[in-house]
Amino acid sequence: MAAVETNATIQEKTTAEPVRPLAHFPPSVWGDRFLSFTLDNSELEGYAKAMEAPKEELRRLIVDQTMDSNKKLSLIYSVHRLGLTYLFLQEIEAQLDKIFKEFNLQDYDEVELYTTSINFQVFRHLGYKLPCDVFNKFKDSTSGAFKEDISTDVKGMLGLYESAQLRTRGESILDEASVFTETQLKSVVNNLEGKLAQQVLQSLRRPFHQGMPMVEARLYFSNYSEECATHESLLKLAKLHFSYLELQQKEELRIVSKWWKDMRFQETTPYIRDRVPEIYLWILGLYFEPRYSLARIIATKITLFLVVLDDTYDAYATIEEIRLLTDAINRWDMSAMEQIPEYIRPFYKILLDEYAELEKQLAKEGRANSVIASKEAFQDIARGYLEEAEWTNSGYVASFPEYMKNGLITSAYNVISKSALVGMGEIVSENALAWYESHPKTLQASELISRLQDDVMTYQFERERGQSATGVDAYIKTYGVSEKEAIDELKIMIENAWKDINEGCLKPREVSMDLLAPILNLARMIDVVYRYDDGFTFPGKTMKEYITLLFVGSVSM
Numbered sequence: 001m002a003a004v005e006t007n008a009t010i011q012e013k014t015t016a017e018p019v020r021p022l023a024h025f026p027p028s029v030w031g032d033r034f035l036s037f038t039l040d041n042s043e044l045e046g047y048a049k050a051m052e053a054p055k056e057e058l059r060r061l062i063v064d065q066t067m068d069s070n071k072k073l074s075l076i077y078s079v080h081r082l083g084l085t086y087l088f089l090q091e092i093e094a095q096l097d098k099i100f101k102e103f104n105l106q107d108y109d110e111v112e113l114y115t116t117s118i119n120f121q122v123f124r125h126l127g128y129k130l131p132c133d134v135f136n137k138f139k140d141s142t143s144g145a146f147k148e149d150i151s152t153d154v155k156g157m158l159g160l161y162e163s164a165q166l167r168t169r170g171e172s173i174l175d176e177a178s179v180f181t182e183t184q185l186k187s188v189v190n191n192l193e194g195k196l197a198q199q200v201l202q203s204l205r206r207p208f209h210q211g212m213p214m215v216e217a218r219l220y221f222s223n224y225s226e227e228c229a230t231h232e233s234l235l236k237l238a239k240l241h242f243s244y245l246e247l248q249q250k251e252e253l254r255i256v257s258k259w260w261k262d263m264r265f266q267e268t269t270p271y272i273r274d275r276v277p278e279i280y281l282w283i284l285g286l287y288f289e290p291r292y293s294l295a296r297i298i299a300t301k302i303t304l305f306l307v308v309l310d311d312t313y314d315a316y317a318t319i320e321e322i323r324l325l326t327d328a329i330n331r332w333d334m335s336a337m338e339q340i341p342e343y344i345r346p347f348y349k350i351l352l353d354e355y356a357e358l359e360k361q362l363a364k365e366g367r368a369n370s371v372i373a374s375k376e377a378f379q380d381i382a383r384g385y386l387e388e389a390e391w392t393n394s395g396y397v398a399s400f401p402e403y404m405k406n407g408l409i410t411s412a413y414n415v416i417s418k419s420a421l422v423g424m425g426e427i428v429s430e431n432a433l434a435w436y437e438s439h440p441k442t443l444q445a446s447e448l449i450s451r452l453q454d455d456v457m458t459y460q461f462e463r464e465r466g467q468s469a470t471g472v473d474a475y476i477k478t479y480g481v482s483e484k485e486a487i488d489e490l491k492i493m494i495e496n497a498w499k500d501i502n503e504g505c506l507k508p509r510e511v512s513m514d515l516l517a518p519i520l521n522l523a524r525m526i527d528v529v530y531r532y533d534d535g536f537t538f539p540g541k542t543m544k545e546y547i548t549l550l551f552v553g554s555v556s557m
């Protein structure tokens with residue numbers, strides 16, 4: 001007969017620390033290094049002033065009626081790749097409206113592949129659905145395959161590869177072109193030299209369309225120096241623009257880094273991933289325009305709250321604590337403090353205070369509703385994370401449809417995209433917010449990409465840690481396929497979601513591109529972070545390289 005446990009031992013057991021699913025995440029790569037930046041406002045203003053002349057010179061070029069339309073489109077392409085479109089949007093759209101109206105397929109009969117692809121990319125990036133038929137002439141009419149002679153045209157292959165990333169559903173020639181050009185480019189890249197080698201390497205690593213606009217602009221400037229030098233004003237404006245943005249972004253990164261340090265999250269919740277520069281980079285990926293500086297700071301703070309929340313649910317709290325915290329977040333009231341565990345109270349207080357402050361600030365502009373939309377989405381994701389935790393706690397493996405219903409919520413792209421709206425100003429009209437609240441197809445596609453690409457790259461790590469809910473396992477269970485087949489199917493769903501985003505950004509748009517850009521760019525940031533590995537938990541590759549490029553080196557132009 002086992003000795004009857006005395007009260008003391010039972011007492012001991014109940015107060016002992018519960019078993020926690022600690023993940024021992026890798027520490028911060030950067031420490032406090034971004035705290036020491038000091039912004040010299042006169043330097044910033046100096047760049048802004050210096051930009052005026054080359055900007056006006058370039059504007060004259062863009063509206064120049066005597067310029068041949070292919071040359072005009074090539075100039076607009078470089079302007080766009082350098083991230084300067086927003087400075088000339090009206091002029092550029094007026095030019096494209098005109099050229100697009102005059103479009104007829106016969107005009108492209110004699111145009112070679114590279115120029116055709118540049119024109120195609122410009123129109124599609126700016127929202128005009130130039131027909132993919134412009135590429136038909138590059139296919140052999142009998143065999144239906146792409147003509148052999150273009151496969152030796154490396155620049156043409158490169159242009160067609162980048163064009164194919166802009167395809168929508170039903171553009172099968174571009175589905176084929178994406179596979180064909182990638183294979184061709186991979187087979188020649190090691191024999192290339194100079195700028196062309198750099199250009200092909202970069203596009204194969206990540207096509208421009210799936211890249212982070214701010215970084216892609218810097219890479220275009222270095223890899224396409226010839227194209228950038230065709231107009232002195234373009235080169236000059238690009239350099240000054242990069243210098244201006246770098247100062248502003250370093251200041252924003254300092255502000256959010258200081259805020260994070262002052263909030264002492266690393267002390268109160270030391271089990272979380274310490275990733276402030278990485279989350280700021282993620283939000284910078286949504287919009288880099290100077291006018292969205294405040295918006296970036298607000299969205300970065302809210303997304304950092306999401307990191308604390310996700311890591312608390314995934315890598316620290318017990319199921320009881322998760323239930324209490326989810327209930328407190330749903331109640332959203334300081335009186336709920338005493339019901340939640342000691343260690344998470346600082347987070348809960350800061351969360352409520354931050355949102356209260358935002359609501360007060362935005363109420364002055366009559367736009368407190370964007371803060372409320374963000375808060376409700378935050379409560380929604382907490383419920384979504386609880387659902388995952390309950391599944392893990394009971395060992396339940398959800399069916400794929402059931403997993404995806406919850407997974408679009410835990411993708412965090414609803415709450416992040418709505419949080420991105422808060423600081424964007426009056427462009428976030430009632431109807432813009434209503435469109436976001438309608439959970440549009442474009443937003444769902446971005447959520448799907450976030451959820452499934454993350455799962456494809458993190459499911460082993462999460463499976464080992466006992467997490468029963470991932471898209472991969474749900475798919476295997478529901479459709480009785482192998483792990484490899486499941487992953488291949490999820491990748492097809494991701495590819496189709498990209499086509500839906502591409503479609504959603506074409507005119508006539510449901511809302512302005514300013515409001516679509518955060519959704520498109522959130523999908524792009526998934527490619528940046530998760531194309532090759534879990535680049536957020538282990539941020540020593542792409543994210544480290546991008547943060548170094550943008551915030552560590554000085555603008556070596």
Ligand SMILES: CC(C)=CCC/C(C)=C/CC/C(C)=C/COP(=O)(O)OP(=O)(O)O
Nearest residue numbers: 303306307310314410411412450451454458
């Ligand atoms: C899901 C996803 C990629 C979200 C991206 C948006 C974002 C920065 C959300 C904040 C929480 C977070 C960093 C999740 C990604 O890590 P994770 O793999 O731990 O997320 P998981 O627990 O939802 O799988």
Ligand SMILES: [Mg+2]
Nearest residue numbers: 310311314315
């Ligand atoms: Mg997680």
Ligand SMILES: [Mg+2]
Nearest residue numbers: 310313314385
């Ligand atoms: Mg999670």
Ligand SMILES: [Mg+2]
Nearest residue numbers: 454455458462
């Ligand atoms: Mg994950």
